Amino acid sequence: MFPVTGYILKDSGVEIEELGLYYGMMASSFILGKLASYYIWVALANYCGRRLIFNSCLLLESVVVLAFGLASEFYTLLMLRFFAGFFSLNIFVAKVGYI
Numbered sequence: 009m010f011p012v013t014g015y016i017l018k019d020s021g022v023e024i025e026e027l028g029l030y031y032g033m034m035a036s037s038f039i040l041g042k043l044a045s046y047y048i049w050v051a052l053a054n055y056c057g058r059r060l061i062f063n064s065c066l067l068l069e070s071v072v073v074l075a076f077g078l079a080s081e082f083y084t085l086l087m088l089r090f091f092a093g094f095f096s097l098n099i100f101v102a103k104v105g106y107i
Contacts, residue, residue, distance in 0.1 A: 010035075013034055014027060038092060040090060073092055
């Protein structure tokens with residue numbers, strides 16, 4: 009993701025002078041998505057079952073990443089990157105079974 013983010017942002021209309029700022033916003037939105045959903049997914053995994061949540065996260069993250077590849081505006085990219093982080097908690101859901 010990171011090697012092509014600069015080109016994606018440039019194609020979405022971001023000025024060259026502001027590319028670093030928007031690049032940082034894209035990187036931090038992924039982490040904010042993870043932060044916002046960590047306890048939600050772990051609680052759901054304990055309640056509904058790890059396999060269901062694990063497979064749901066995989067499916068939803070795949071859809072979001074596909075939509076990210078097709079998006080062309082910066083704020084759409086930012087929102088989709090947030091949701092990619094929101095649905096990418098598979099490693100945490102898998103670790104809950106061993107703790």
